[in-house]
């Protein structure tokens with residue numbers, strides 16, 4: 259095959275050229291690493307009593323550590339691309355930026371350009387139609403420090419020359435490679451529609467929608483890495499990535515570290531607010547409760563429940579009586595109502611407001627004591643004057659002066675009572691605090707949530723609420739804590755004590771179609787910058803968010819300021835697999851166009867199982883699927899209730915443990931399959947999946963779109 263031989267010898271020459279370039283890059287990485295380690299050691303040894311100096315030192319340590327982390331990723335394909343401009347200029351593109359020091363003049367030239375830098379943009383964005391000044395784009399395949407292949411695309415319409423190694427693109431290789439059960443970064447093959455989203459300068463809310471396998475998750479994760487490098491302050495404030503469950507987080511967990519970003523916090527919406535409940539104390543919620551307790555109206559009901567405990571009119575009718583010294587001081591209801599208004603107007607969380615209320619009440623008591631004292635003195639004056647028929651001050655002055663002393667006036671006598679000391683006594687002591695507790699009590703989030711759920715269960719409080727929902731809410735008010743309680747507890751926590759201490763500079767929300775409005779509030783509470791990448795597919799909504807639109811999902815305020823991008827090309831599945839999913843999509847989201855697959859593959863298989871022996875048929879189909887994808891990963895997707903039998907028959911674990919690494923067969927309940935992918939998929943009992951949950955059709959759509967290579971559907975007849 260002369261053509262192949264020509265490519266091989268051409269490739270060998272080019273591989274050698276690139277190997278030399280890559281060798282120099284690694285030398286630079288090694289030298290930079292040694293230098294930075296020494297600097298970091300020095301910075302860590304620096305000690306000072308001056309806080310400014312120490313802050314500067316901490317900032318420097320952070321900077322050096324980040325750079326060292328980035329250099330540490332050099333082991334994963336340090337350089338993966340090269341662009342040759344029409345004018346002959348060459349740039350290598352890779353995981354990080356490296357500079358070469360040139361000669362004696364101290365100048366530098368780029369040895370490698372960070373993929374996130376503007377200069378690297380043409381590597382991703384150039385097409386034959388818009389070559390952006392490039393003649394050629396080259397992909398390098400590397401294994402550790404060794405360059406193993408190069409592939410070129412000539413972009414300017416010229417014929418490939420002797421130095422161009424044209425062949426199957428690396429995208430094809432990436433898409434057809436066997437899955438490992440862990441998502442890989444795709445920094446070398448990001449497509450231009452994806453790259454445009456990754457480097458969007460929009461700092462507000464960016465919504466990325468698209469069908470299954472269009473790369474929403476990879477785009478979101480690469481954007482997290484981009485934002486960390488490109489947006490000021492984000493690296494210091496941190497990035498939070500939210501995914502639907504632990505299994506999914508495990509699946510995506512390696513992507514950001516391999517891009518040199520180790521400081522990103524991965525969590526689920528439930529775990530994010532789990533701090534409000536003791537670990538493991540919240541069980542899963544029933545879907546009706548999850549849905550109704552996830553409604554944004556609950557925020558208003560919670561706020562009302564808190565306000566109802568802030569000196570309500572009904573509790574003020576008796577006023578307040580406290581003992582100060584030997585005397586009783588009485589505050590009238592209207593005085594307390596005034597204190598309440600000022601405390602509420604301070605706009606603080608409940609406990610902050612309580613402190614203001616306490617101060618207001620203390621002030622009112624000091625006033626009352628002063629008025630009381632003045633009235634007592636005046637009464638005594640009047641009585642003495644009435645008895646003696648003479649002015650008391652004159653008597654006192656005469657008497658005192660005869661002793662060589664100055665007389666005290668009535669108000670001087672009051673000053674002796676010292677209102678500041680009295681105020682301090684009142685605020686520091688337990689007496690007033692106890693008295694105030696009955697009007698404006700300290701509250702626990704759990705009390706607020708129970709009260710709010712009870713209120714929400716009353717007719718008319720939640721617009722459009724059904725009898726079933728009200729019954730579920732009433733049970734939840736008194737019942738054990740579930741995952742549906744957690745966002746409510748988080749909201750109550752904010753109403754009582756203000757926002758959570760840990761916030762982030764940017765938040766990525768994946769599978770966002772699963773996030774309830776109340777969970778959204780918990781997310782936004784942790785993202786004061788409102789800089790978010792929101793990724794999802796409404797057609798894949800779960801039971802708690804079915805039928806909602808993006809405006810409902812992210813809330814009207816955020817939606818108004820959001821930019822929306824749609825991905826249309828499915829990179830995961832073949833055209834044949836998408837065809838099987840198409841009728842289901844037409845039923846669940848008739849307006850949503852199906853994605854276009856980049857590849858063709860085998861026709862999906864259909865098998866039937868007799869009722870009562872689903873497991874036997876699945877075992878047979880799994881064996882066939884394993885033969886389809888030697889060394890690959892086979893996913894068996896089934897309704898949660900079918901898991902037990904299948905687990906026994908297949909001898910694998912399907913529960914929520916994420917499956918052991920190295921398993922070739924993974925049994926996954928459809929409720930946890932969102933976002934995952936496998937080389938071959940066996941969908942067990944599609945009718946059973948549809949019947950199992952209110953979102954059963956959507957679950958089936960998810961299940962049918964998880965395979966990269968082959969799909970088998972086992973129907974029960």
Ligand SMILES: Nc1ncnc2c1ncn2[C@@H]1O[C@H](COP(=O)(O)OP(=O)(O)OP(=O)(O)O)[C@@H](O)[C@H]1O
Nearest residue numbers: 444447448449470471472473474475476829830933
């Ligand atoms: N540019 C790319 N280069 C290589 N692989 C890619 C690229 N884009 C997407 N892929 C691969 O396609 C698959 C699907 O991507 P991803 O999981 O991000 O899709 P998704 O839109 O989030 O899917 P879902 O809706 O099912 O969650 C993944 O294996 C991903 O690595």
